[in-house]
Amino acid sequence: MTADERRAQILAIAAQEFAVGGLHGTSTETIARRAGITQAYVFRLFGSKKALFVQVVRSAFEQLTGAMRDAAGESTGLEALSAMGQTYDSLLTDRTALLLQLQGFAAASEPEVRDAVRESFSGMWHLVADTTGLDPVTVKTFLAFGMLLNNGAALEVREVEEPWARGVRTRIQPGLFTHITTETNR
Numbered sequence: 192m193t194a195d196e197r198r199a200q201i202l203a204i205a206a207q208e209f210a211v212g213g214l215h216g217t218s219t220e221t222i223a224r225r226a227g228i229t230q231a232y233v234f235r236l237f238g239s240k241k242a243l244f245v246q247v248v249r250s251a252f253e254q255l256t257g258a259m260r261d262a263a264g265e266s267t268g269l270e271a272l273s274a275m276g277q278t279y280d281s282l283l284t285d286r287t288a289l290l291l292q293l294q295g296f297a298a299a300s301e302p303e304v305r306d307a308v309r310e311s312f313s314g315m316w317h318l319v320a321d322t323t324g325l326d327p328v329t330v331k332t333f334l335a336f337g338m339l340l341n342n343g344a345a346l347e348v349r350e351v352e353e354p355w356a357r358g359v360r361t362r363i364q365p366g367l368f369t370h371i372t373t374e375t376n377r
Contacts, residue, residue, distance in 0.1 A: 196234060197226070197228070200226055201228070201233060201236065201243075202243075202246065204225045204226050204244075205217075205222050205243050206287055206361055207287055208221055208222055208252070208362050209243075209244050209291060209294055210288075210290035211290065212223060212293045214240070214241065214244045214294065214298040214304065215298070217244075218240075219233045219234065219243070220372040221246060222243075223262075237256060240302065241303055241304065242303075244298070244304065245296075245304060248291050248292070248295035248308065248311070249310075249311055250291075251289075252292060252295075252308075252311035252312070252315065254282075254285070255288065255315065256311075256315045256318050257284055258278050258279075258282055259275040259278060259279065259315070259318060259319070260318055260322070261278070262274040262275050262278035263275050267322065267323060267324050268323055268324060269325070269327065271322050271323045272319070272323050272325065272329070272333055275323075275333075276336075279340065280340070283341075283344040289341045289344045289345055290345055292341060293341065293342070293345055295307070295309060315334065316330060316334065319334065339359065340359075342371070343356075343359040343360065
């Protein structure tokens with residue numbers, strides 16, 4: 192295995208482990224054992240467990256942000272927002288990436304993690320705001336719905352047949368955002 196392949200393997204294993212155990216509940220020993228390498232090699236490649244965690248959390252945010260960017264393409268306004276929302280729904284099946292985002296928020300008491308999550312969330316905000324050209328209230332509403340969907344995916348609400356779970360699963364139609372503006376929310 193080349194060094195790049197080994198690094199990618201470790202990142203994939205670390206993503207799976209951190210998604211379930213978080214920063215403090217995951218050991219580099221477990222990651223190393225699953226990769227068939229020594230713990231020292233993990234530290235040599237990534238420096239620290241926290242640095243490895245930050246890297247996989249950033250990657251999870253970048254995956255989502257990149258997919259939203261690709262979905263919007265050259266469109267703007269509500270058309271871009273709708274395209275981003277449609278691709279977001281398909282991304283909810285990548286439970287590891289969603290759990291990593293949530294684990295990043297959960298570990299935000301650590302300054303390095305908080306800074307990385309802030310930067311990643313800022314990137315997502317700017318992508319939506321800059322691509323759509325919509326006002327901050329609409330961007331906030333869109334991202335708030337996204338966070339609800341993340342939590343629903345983490346809770347596997349698709350498997351729950353109760354009114355609250357069906358409510359969380361309700362599709363959001365593009366027209367929802369037409370009335371949500373800074374002017375109507377003063």
